[in-house]
Every structure is written in C-alpha cells, then in structure tokens.
Amino acid sequence: MIFSSLNINSKEKIHIQIENHVKEEIEKGIFKKGSxxxxxxxVSKVLGISRNSVILAYENLESEGVxxxxxxKGTFVAIEKKxxxxxxxxxxxxxxxxxGKVCEELDIVKTELPWxxxxxxxxxxxxxESLFDLEEFKRAFFNxxxxEGDKLLNYGYAKxxxxxxxxxxxxxxxxxVNLQGKDLLITNGFTEGFDILLRAVTEKGDTIACEEPTHNTAxxxxxxQGLNIKSIPMDSDGIDTNLLEEALMDNPPKLVYLIPSYHNPTGIVMNGEKRQEVYRICEKYKIPIIEDGFNEELMYSGSHVAPxxxxxxxxxxIVYIGSFSKILFPGLRIGWVFGDEKLIDKLESIKRAKNIHSSALDQAVFxxxxxxxxxxxxxxxxxxxxxxxxNFTLLQVKKYIPHECILGQGGLHVFIKLKAVNGREVLNECYKRGVVFMPGDIFFNNNNNGHQWIRIGFSRVKEEDIEKGIKIIGEVVKELM
Amino acid sequence: MIFSSLNINSKEKIHIQIENHVKEEIEKGIFKKGSxxxxxxxVSKVLGISRNSVILAYENLESEGVxxxxxxKGTFVAIEKKxxxxxxxxxxxxxxxxxGKVCEELDIVKTELPWxxxxxxxxxxxxxESLFDLEEFKRAFFNxxxxEGDKLLNYGYAKxxxxxxxxxxxxxxxxxVNLQGKDLLITNGFTEGFDILLRAVTEKGDTIACEEPTHNTAxxxxxxQGLNIKSIPMDSDGIDTNLLEEALMDNPPKLVYLIPSYHNPTGIVMNGEKRQEVYRICEKYKIPIIEDGFNEELMYSGSHVAPxxxxxxxxxxIVYIGSFSKILFPGLRIGWVFGDEKLIDKLESIKRAKNIHSSALDQAVFxxxxxxxxxxxxxxxxxxxxxxxxNFTLLQVKKYIPHECILGQGGLHVFIKLKAVNGREVLNECYKRGVVFMPGDIFFNNNNNGHQWIRIGFSRVKEEDIEKGIKIIGEVVKELM
Structure with a gap:
C-alpha cells in the first residue's frame, strides 16, 4: 500500500506527516490523478495511528484541492501535476x-530615534491619559x-x-461660525480629514502654501500626494502677512494651510488683527484656506480668539478641520471637516470609498x-x-538651555531655537544620556531652516523628569557651543 | 454717543445687534481705528439693556479682532478698513x-434608488443586528x-x-496559512485595506485583473485611483482559468484581485482544484494575488475550503484582506491585511499617513x-x-421569478439572471410597487454585461416580506417579458 513507505515520527503532528506524504508521492508521480x-x-490500521488523524489529513488535503x-465511491487524487x-x-x-515611498521616508516613528x-x-x-475621566466614559458607553447597541454595531453613515x-x-x-450653507463630515482624526480634503480638491503638482515651520504630518x-509646498515664514506672532500676500500674488497656490491657534510646532496663537489681515489677503486673491483647529480648546489665558x-x-x-482627539481620547480617532455643504457632500463619497465610515460606537459614546x-x-x-x-517647563528651559529664542504661548510643548548649535547633534548626544525630544527640522519644508530648533513636549513627563531632562539638554548644548 | 442711533429690536439677540452696529459704523467710516x-x-445705560449683553458683544468683537x-485704558477700534x-x-x-469625481459617480448610496x-x-x-450577542460584547468592553481603559483612549499603534x-x-x-515572513496590519474594514494596498503598489495607469462581475466597492x-480593470469572465464554478491565463500571458496586469469564497455578487465558492489552478497560473507568470476573504466564515455546507x-x-x-465585519459588528470597521512582512511594514507607514491607527478601544473590545x-x-x-x-429565499426565487440562471452557494444574497428582461427596468417598476434591490450591472466593469442580472440580499428581511417582495419582482418580470 502507498502508505507503507511512511515512517511516522514523534516530532511532527501526525496529520501533517500524512499530508506531506501524499503531496510528495503526487510530486514523485507515484500517486496519479484519479487514483x-x-x-x-x-491507513490508521497500517500505520498504527488514530483514525482521527487520518480523517483530519484527508479533510485538509481535500480543502486544498489535492x-x-x-x-x-471513495477518495481520489484530484490533481495530476506537481x-x-x-x-x-x-x-x-x-x-x-x-x-508609499514618501509615506515611509517621512514616517517619523520609523526615522526618528526611538524611546x-x-x-x-x-x-x-x-x-x-491619567487625566481622562474614565468613569464618565464608562457611563457614556453603558447609556x-x-x-442602541445593536444599531451602533451595524453599518452607520459615511458622514x-x-x-x-x-x-x-x-x-x-x-x-x-455661520452655519448657513455649511456641513460637516466626521473623520478618523485630523489626519484623515486633511488627507481626504487634499485628495478631493488637488491634482498632482498643485501647490499648497503653508507656514514655515508647520505640522510635520501635514x-x-x-x-x-505629489503636491508642492510654498513655505511662508513666520514672525514671533505668526505668519508674515507681507510674504503671504507676495506668495498669493506671484504664483497663486491652490490652497493655504494654516494653524492659527497653538501652532504646531511654534505654539504661537495668531491674534485677532492678524487673522483679519490673513483673511483679507486670501479673500483678495480668492484662495481658499484650510484652517487646522489644533488645540484651540487649550487656551491658557487671555480672551477667546475666534477661528x-x-x-x-x-x-x-474656509474649510475647518477640527479634532478633540489632540487633547481628549486620541485613541478613538475622532475629528471632523467643516465647510461648504457641496464640498462636504463630495468628501462624504470619498470617505465611503476609503473606509465606509468611522466607528459608529466610538462616535456615539464620545x-x-x-x-x-x-x-x-x-x-x-x-x-x-x-x-x-x-510654566514649569518654560522656567526650566530658560534656566538651563542656552537659547536664541523660545516661541509659543502654551499648548503641550515648547519650541526652542538653540544658541549656535545643531538640534540633531544635541539630540544624538542627549540620547546617549537618556533624553529624547523632537528635532525641529522635521517641521520645516526646507530642513536647513530648522537645524537650530528643538521641540519639547511635556504633557506626559513628570515634573522631576522635566527638570532633570532639560538640565541634561542644557549641559549638552553648552558642551557643543 | 455712537450708540444713540441704534434701535434695539426684539427679534434678534441683543449682543448680535450691538456687534453688527459696531461693524456697520466701522464700515461707514464713523468708527475709526484707535477711537x-x-x-x-x-452703553447698557444709554440703550436700556442689560450690561451682560454689552460685555458679551465686546468680547465677541475682540475675539474677532475688531x-x-x-x-x-478702555476699549478701542482695532481695524481701520472695512x-x-x-x-x-x-x-x-x-x-x-x-x-473625487469617480468616488461620487460610483457611490451607489448616492446613485441608486433609495429605500x-x-x-x-x-x-x-x-x-x-438582532443576532448580535450584545451581552457578551458589553462584558468584553467592561473587562x-x-x-487598560486609559491606555486604549490614548494613541495606539499604526499596525x-x-x-x-x-x-x-x-x-x-x-x-x-504559513506565517513565516508574514505580518498583519489592522485596517478600518476591507475597504481601507484594499485602498491602502493598491495605493502602496500601483501607479496611475496600471492594470488590475478582476473577476467579472466583482465587488462594486473594489x-x-x-x-x-486611476487604474484600469482587466475583466476575466466567470463560469458557474468561478473564474475561467483559460481566460485568466490568456490575460496574464498577453499583457500582464500588476495584480490579480479575486474573491474565492461566496464571491460577491455571484455567491460562487471556488473549489479546491480551481484554487490550485489559479495559483499555478499566477505563479507561472509571477503576478501577485489580492485575495478577498469575504464571508469565508459563512460556509453553510460541505468541507472547509482553504484560502x-x-x-x-x-x-x-498572495496578500489576503480579511474582515470579520461583513458578518459581525460592521459598525466597528475592523479588517486586516495579511502578507509579506516587508510589504506590511510599508502599509503601516501609509496607514499612519492616512489616519494614524484604527480605534484602539474597538480593537481591544473586539x-x-x-x-x-x-x-x-x-x-x-x-x-x-x-x-x-x-434556502427559503432560493425557493421563492425559483417559484416566482422567471430566470435564466441563479448563481451562488450561500452567503447573504442570491444573484439572478432574469429571463429576457433588463434588471434596471424591473427595478424601476418594482420601486413603484414598494420593492427595491441591487441592479446587477453595478458589479460589472462593462455595465452592459450585467443588464439582465439582479442581486437579492435577504439578511435583514423578514420571511413574509421575502416571499411578498420576490412575488412582486416575479410579477414585474413576467409583465416586461
């Protein structure tokens, strides 16, 4: 019998040995199609093994079409060739x-020094996350x-x-904000909103005007997406409006992307007057604005500034992309795009083509x-x-790190221009001493502009570690100066 | 005083009337910058209104930069021009x-007759959804x-x-499946997995070979994405392998996309032998396969067929895109891409550029x-x-609807080729009589090929309505024949 040449060993599962034996015999031409x-x-009798193993092997072979x-009638070989x-x-x-290549090259999780x-x-x-109100969230879930748990677990709406x-x-x-003629699409955070919006209204080769520096994900x-960036430098109070006007006049970009509040990475909040001026310029040249509502809620002091x-x-x-998830429950990935209702209607179709809709359950609990x-x-x-x-972090930075300037009015980070040293060199040395931060150049379209800058995010660091870490950065800067 | 010309009416909110008045006076040139x-x-005294309304108006005007x-020192006009x-x-x-245009044109939610x-x-x-086990889900959430509720609500991992x-x-x-050298990315359902994968390994103008008909979302x-489709016709047991081989030989496509189990819309399950043959052909011409694991779990009878x-x-x-959410909790949008680990590594960067990651909480509960x-x-x-x-639906279809053939071995739908009538004409007439279904042509790359077909999804219809609805479809077909 064809199984008599098979010696069952004790290392491998029996059914796998049988399966491999059958396949080998077919490949050798010993088992022919139809035999x-x-x-x-x-088989179980000849090999002295349990019949269940043989049944399992036959089932697997059949499911593979062998x-x-x-x-x-019995069981037959179904294939004739190898x-x-x-x-x-x-x-x-x-x-x-x-x-795909650009996504990987600019993927800071992969390219920056890991914690x-x-x-x-x-x-x-x-x-x-220790500030999250988990009890209230749990209550919201149960309520x-x-x-409507059953409905929320079935398909929902793209919008x-x-x-x-x-x-x-x-x-x-x-x-x-005036809601007339406007609508809103829920997205998986800012990132998806921005990605979908650009995909909707640009073609490869178009230009987007941005503040320099700006959000590295943007x-x-x-x-x-194969688009070009026209960088507009910033002053200490935000985008340089003269240069913005020049840029729009000379070679109008398709869109202007701005982060007016707690700008990432500088932390600058654009004041009301500058907002008026920016709006006036864009209105004059009829260039739409994408407003990134980043951390608008995190106003520490002063009066509210209107978006x-x-x-x-x-x-x-103006299309506004918002996200609570920068400060609240980022793991849920809930953001939105707000703008012209006809535009939102198109974005809805794109969202449907990308992932049907965002988690209905998360949205409802949120x-x-x-x-x-x-x-x-x-x-x-x-x-x-x-x-x-x-304030504590700022104090430490001022005390320990030799700097040319410190930008920002709050948020969860401080953006520092180091005195006469390269931020990456400082980072490499700090890394050896157990401290890691974001080099500033990743926020610049032209990396060279950012080499003296570093970003210090403090939200999840204990006060004692903030002081310790900043002291180390300061020491390294002094050594390299 | 500049407010004396303002007559407060009772229709609009008082603070808005004040805001508008100030803006109008500035535009008229009556309030100058610095005044x-x-x-x-x-103001509250002169107008005889509550001071709180005036304070609110001033705050709003200041937040707008006006x-x-x-x-x-007091409050001053901050802008000089309109x-x-x-x-x-x-x-x-x-x-x-x-x-964006293609996404909208092919968005069946917008283009098909609405329920x-x-x-x-x-x-x-x-x-x-009435079959979902909500108690077990709730327990899973609670556990x-x-x-780790706090961690799940903060940022998670792209993979x-x-x-x-x-x-x-x-x-x-x-x-x-052999796991060696393979990895897996969690996506927001099949749709996102397919979108990201194509984006990762194709450029505009590339060709994808597909079964004809195929999943309309695909x-x-x-x-x-600007890609072309090479359609491979199907027999009653699945893709025509001779035509597949011809297609790969003549003008090799970039990828072959297949739905081997409960194929959408035909419901055909490709048998083991045909799977071997398809694999042999793709191996011969070195063309990768995207396997859509659609409803693989829904096997009603017969032995398990290996993917x-x-x-x-x-x-x-072979890259396998899976999704439990076709049969379980679609609202959570959980699917995955399984394949070569280096490829998955690239997809991870793309996922991060698209929406950072899928909801961590949903994944954990799931x-x-x-x-x-x-x-x-x-x-x-x-x-x-x-x-x-x-079985009940099939019986009704056979009994009431004049057909050339009925395809499929299960799933949640039946795909029917009507006798000598156009599916869309039948649909239009049925719609007037309160019955709606999917016209078959949306599943064909060449719509003309599908004009006689219709798809009947029965999962959420009560038995009595199934019979009633199918009877009506049958009547309409007979009238139009």
Whole structure:
C-alpha cells in the first residue's frame, strides 16, 4: 500500500506527516490523478495511528484541492501535476509606489530615534491619559449601548453619527461660525480629514502654501500626494502677512494651510488683527484656506480668539478641520471637516470609498460623553493642569538651555531655537544620556531652516523628569557651543 | 454717543445687534481705528439693556479682532478698513479632483434608488443586528476597559492592537496559512485595506485583473485611483482559468484581485482544484494575488475550503484582506491585511499617513469578544439561521421569478439572471410597487454585461416580506417579458 513507505515520527503532528506524504508521492508521480486512496480506516490500521488523524489529513488535503472524496465511491487524487512549480515570490520593495515611498521616508516613528525604557521622552505631545475621566466614559458607553447597541454595531453613515454632527455644529456656532450653507463630515482624526480634503480638491503638482515651520504630518501628507509646498515664514506672532500676500500674488497656490491657534510646532496663537489681515489677503486673491483647529480648546489665558472660519460669514472659502482627539481620547480617532455643504457632500463619497465610515460606537459614546457636560469639566481641569506644567517647563528651559529664542504661548510643548548649535547633534548626544525630544527640522519644508530648533513636549513627563531632562539638554548644548 | 442711533429690536439677540452696529459704523467710516468705545456700563445705560449683553458683544468683537481692550485704558477700534471686501466665495464643485469625481459617480448610496419607509429592501447584505450577542460584547468592553481603559483612549499603534494581531495570525494559521515572513496590519474594514494596498503598489495607469462581475466597492476604488480593470469572465464554478491565463500571458496586469469564497455578487465558492489552478497560473507568470476573504466564515455546507493564501507556502505572492465585519459588528470597521512582512511594514507607514491607527478601544473590545469564545458560538448560530433563510429565499426565487440562471452557494444574497428582461427596468417598476434591490450591472466593469442580472440580499428581511417582495419582482418580470 502507498502508505507503507511512511515512517511516522514523534516530532511532527501526525496529520501533517500524512499530508506531506501524499503531496510528495503526487510530486514523485507515484500517486496519479484519479487514483484511489486507501480508506481512512485502512491507513490508521497500517500505520498504527488514530483514525482521527487520518480523517483530519484527508479533510485538509481535500480543502486544498489535492484530493477529492466522492460519496459512496471513495477518495481520489484530484490533481495530476506537481502542486505548483514553486512558491510565488514577489519583490514587494521594488514595487512600492512613489506615494508609499514618501509615506515611509517621512514616517517619523520609523526615522526618528526611538524611546527606550528608562529614557526621559519629550517627543510626545499626546495628552496625559491619567487625566481622562474614565468613569464618565464608562457611563457614556453603558447609556448609549443599552439604548442602541445593536444599531451602533451595524453599518452607520459615511458622514457620521447624526447626534455627534449636530453637537459639533452647535459647538462651531458658539465659536461665532455661520452655519448657513455649511456641513460637516466626521473623520478618523485630523489626519484623515486633511488627507481626504487634499485628495478631493488637488491634482498632482498643485501647490499648497503653508507656514514655515508647520505640522510635520501635514508636510508628509502634502508631499506624499505629489503636491508642492510654498513655505511662508513666520514672525514671533505668526505668519508674515507681507510674504503671504507676495506668495498669493506671484504664483497663486491652490490652497493655504494654516494653524492659527497653538501652532504646531511654534505654539504661537495668531491674534485677532492678524487673522483679519490673513483673511483679507486670501479673500483678495480668492484662495481658499484650510484652517487646522489644533488645540484651540487649550487656551491658557487671555480672551477667546475666534477661528478664521468665523470671519468668513456666509462665505464658503474656509474649510475647518477640527479634532478633540489632540487633547481628549486620541485613541478613538475622532475629528471632523467643516465647510461648504457641496464640498462636504463630495468628501462624504470619498470617505465611503476609503473606509465606509468611522466607528459608529466610538462616535456615539464620545457624543454621550460630551453631552453629559464632562468635556467642560475636563477642559477646565486640564487647562489648569497643563498651564502649571507649561510654566514649569518654560522656567526650566530658560534656566538651563542656552537659547536664541523660545516661541509659543502654551499648548503641550515648547519650541526652542538653540544658541549656535545643531538640534540633531544635541539630540544624538542627549540620547546617549537618556533624553529624547523632537528635532525641529522635521517641521520645516526646507530642513536647513530648522537645524537650530528643538521641540519639547511635556504633557506626559513628570515634573522631576522635566527638570532633570532639560538640565541634561542644557549641559549638552553648552558642551557643543 | 455712537450708540444713540441704534434701535434695539426684539427679534434678534441683543449682543448680535450691538456687534453688527459696531461693524456697520466701522464700515461707514464713523468708527475709526484707535477711537475709543464707550464703556459697557455707559452703553447698557444709554440703550436700556442689560450690561451682560454689552460685555458679551465686546468680547465677541475682540475675539474677532475688531476691537481691542487695553487694561486700565478702555476699549478701542482695532481695524481701520472695512472688515473685508466681501465673503470669500469658492466654486468647490469646479475644483473637485478626478479622484473625487469617480468616488461620487460610483457611490451607489448616492446613485441608486433609495429605500423609503415601508418598502421591502433587498439592497443590503449587512448582517442582521438582532443576532448580535450584545451581552457578551458589553462584558468584553467592561473587562478590557477596567484593565487598560486609559491606555486604549490614548494613541495606539499604526499596525494595530497587538493581542488582536496575534489572535488573527493564529486564526490564519488554523486555515493552513504559513506565517513565516508574514505580518498583519489592522485596517478600518476591507475597504481601507484594499485602498491602502493598491495605493502602496500601483501607479496611475496600471492594470488590475478582476473577476467579472466583482465587488462594486473594489471597482470603485480601482477606478478612483486611476487604474484600469482587466475583466476575466466567470463560469458557474468561478473564474475561467483559460481566460485568466490568456490575460496574464498577453499583457500582464500588476495584480490579480479575486474573491474565492461566496464571491460577491455571484455567491460562487471556488473549489479546491480551481484554487490550485489559479495559483499555478499566477505563479507561472509571477503576478501577485489580492485575495478577498469575504464571508469565508459563512460556509453553510460541505468541507472547509482553504484560502488561496494557504497554497502559497513560504511564498509571499498572495496578500489576503480579511474582515470579520461583513458578518459581525460592521459598525466597528475592523479588517486586516495579511502578507509579506516587508510589504506590511510599508502599509503601516501609509496607514499612519492616512489616519494614524484604527480605534484602539474597538480593537481591544473586539479582541476580548473573540477570545471569549463568543465568536464561535455566534458563527454556529448564524450559519444555521442564514442557511435556513437562504434556502427559503432560493425557493421563492425559483417559484416566482422567471430566470435564466441563479448563481451562488450561500452567503447573504442570491444573484439572478432574469429571463429576457433588463434588471434596471424591473427595478424601476418594482420601486413603484414598494420593492427595491441591487441592479446587477453595478458589479460589472462593462455595465452592459450585467443588464439582465439582479442581486437579492435577504439578511435583514423578514420571511413574509421575502416571499411578498420576490412575488412582486416575479410579477414585474413576467409583465416586461
């Protein structure tokens, strides 16, 4: 019998040995297509093994199409040639698109020095999760789940969970925004909103005007989509409006992308007058603005500054991308795009083509949480908390790090221009001493402009570590100066 | 005083009337830059209104940059020109990219006849949410949230939640897949996995070979990305392998996209022998395969058929896109891409550039649910349930609808070639009589090929409505024949 040449060993699972034996015999040409296999009972007897192993092997072989059992007739070899000539091997790296390449090159998680256990890390500007109100979140989950859990776990709407959309519209209205002719799409955070929006209204080769420096994820997305960046330098109070006007006049970009509040990475809050001026310029040259609402809620002091989009009145030329998740529950990835209703209608189709919709359950729980008043309490708490931490960090920086200037009015980070040294060199040396932070050049379109800058994120670092870490950075700067 | 010309009416909010008045006076040139405004106390007295309204108006005007208050000095007009020349108006429709246009044109939610209240709808192939085990899901949430709720609400990893990745790897291994050199990325459902994968390894103008007909979302994504489709016709047992070989020989496509199990829309399950043959052909011409694991779990009868990717051994030429969410919790949007580890590494960077990561909380709850054994129980339950419903539907179709053929071996839908009539004409007439379904042509790259076909999804329709609806379709077909 064809199984008599098989010696069962004790190392491998028995059914796998049987499967391999059958395949080998077919490849050797000993089992031909159509030839009948012995019954599972016979095989188990001949080999002195449990019949279940043989049954399992036959089932697996049949599911792979190697053998076929015909009711009442027996089991037969189903293929005549070798299983296949070889494994299908593809050189995927050689096949990666230009888009994929840029995404990887500019992926700071992969390219920047990684945090290692025991290190003090100033890399992150994520919120401190110990400040989250978990009890309130849990309550929101139970409330919403008992009400409509079944519906939330089935398909939802591409535009988003209706009560959340309405809530955010109300929230925008309170900021002085005119809702007429506007609509809103829920996205998986700012990143998706920005990616979808650019995809919707640009073609390869178009130009986007940005502040220099700017949010490094925005730089990545713009470049990955094959778009060009026109960088507009910033003063200590924000974008240089004369240079903005020149840029718009000379060679009009497709869009202007701006972060007016707690600008990343500088932390600058553009004042009301400058906002008016920026709006006036863009209106004059009819260039739409993408406003990044980044950390707008994190105002530590002074009066509320209205977002650019509130200046637009009934106009539709400003698209606002918001995200609570920079300060609250980033893990849920909830953001939104607010703008002209016809534009949002197109974005909805793109969202549907990208991932159908954002998690309906997350949106509903998040909405319940916001509605409960917990958000207001949370904002109050974290403003106080982060403001104290910001002031503490600023004090340490001023005390220990030789600098040309320190930018920003708050947020969860401090942006520092070092005195006469290269930020990356400082980083490399600090890394050896257990301290890591963000080199400033990743925020510049022209990396050379950023070589003296570093960004210190303090939100998740303990005060004692902030002092310790900044002291070390200061020592290294002094040594390298 | 400058406010004496203001007559407060009772229709509008008082603070808005004050704000508008100040803006109008500035535009008229009556308030000049630097001129001092009366104090809020004075204004409230003169106008006979509450001081709080005036304070609110001043605050809003200041946040917009229109006025400025200097501590101890008073409040002054901050701008000298008109607020702006006009509203920034953009013609967004004219600016929509080619990508955006295709996404909208092929968005069936927008282009197909909408369900209206009271109608019997066979459009959906979403699962019936009344079969979901909500208690088990709630338990999973509770377990995972008390353990690591704070972490799950903060940023997670682009590749996905580690325990879920490991769980799915084990799940793939049980299907006979070799894990060596392979890795896995969690995505927001099949749709995102397919979109990201194509974006990673194709450039505009490349060709993807597909079964004809095929999943309409796949057609949409391929076309939106500017790629071409090479359609390979199907027999009643799946793709025509002779035509597949011809297509690969003549003008090799970049990738072959296939749905071997419960193919959408035909419902055909490719048998083991054909799977071997398809693999042999692709191996011969070195063309990678994207395998859509669509509804693989929904096997009603017969033995388990191994996925194509299990035939690949240590080879890396097949990328498998899986999604539990076709049958379980679609609202959570959880799917995955499984394939060569270097490729997955690139996809991870793209995922990060698109939306950072999928909801960490959803992944963790989902994992807990799967791990509890609830998934196995659920699958057992729904197989029985949907099998009965499928058989019932099939019976009604055979009884009432004049057809040339009926395809499929299960799933949540039946694909029917009508006798000598156009599916869209039938649909239009049925719609008037309160029945709606999917016209078959949306699943064909060449729409003309599909004009006789219709798809009947039954998962969320009650048995009595199934019979009633199918009877009506049958009547219309007979009338039009």
């Amino acid at each position: 009948k296999l012995p019954s599972t009972r016979e 053998i076929k059992s015909l009711r009442g 299983l296949h000539k070889g494994d299908l091997i593809i050189d995927w790296e050689e096949r990666i698109s230009d888009y 290692k256990k025991g290190m003090i890390s100033f890399k992150s500007i994520a919120p401190d 919403v789940f008992s009400l 988003g969970y209706k009560p959340l959309i309405d809530y955010i519209k109300g929230y925008m209205e309170k900021k002085g 730089i990545k997305i713009i470049k990955a 650019l989009v509130s200046l637009c009145g009934k106009g539709n030329g 909405h319940k949480y916001m509605e409960s008043g917990a958000f207001k309490r949370y904002i109050k708490k974290i403003r106080k908390h982060y403001k104290a931490k910001y | 001092k405004l009366p104090s809020t106390r004075e 006025i400025k208050s200097l501590r101890g 607020l702006h020349k006009g509203d920034l108006i953009i013609d967004w429709e004219e600016r929509i990219s080619d990508y 209206k209240k009271g109608m019997i709808s066979f459009k959906s192939i979403a699962p019936d 995972v949230f008390s353990l 996905g939640y580690k325990p879920l990745i490991d769980y799915i790897k084990g799940y793939m291994e049980k299907k006979g 057609i949409k994504i391929i076309k939106a 194509l990717v299990s035939l690949c051994g240590k080879g890396n030429g 994992h807990k649910y799967m791990e509890s054994g609830a998934f196995k129980r659920y699958i057992k339950k729904i197989r029985k349930h949907y099998k009965a419903k499928y």
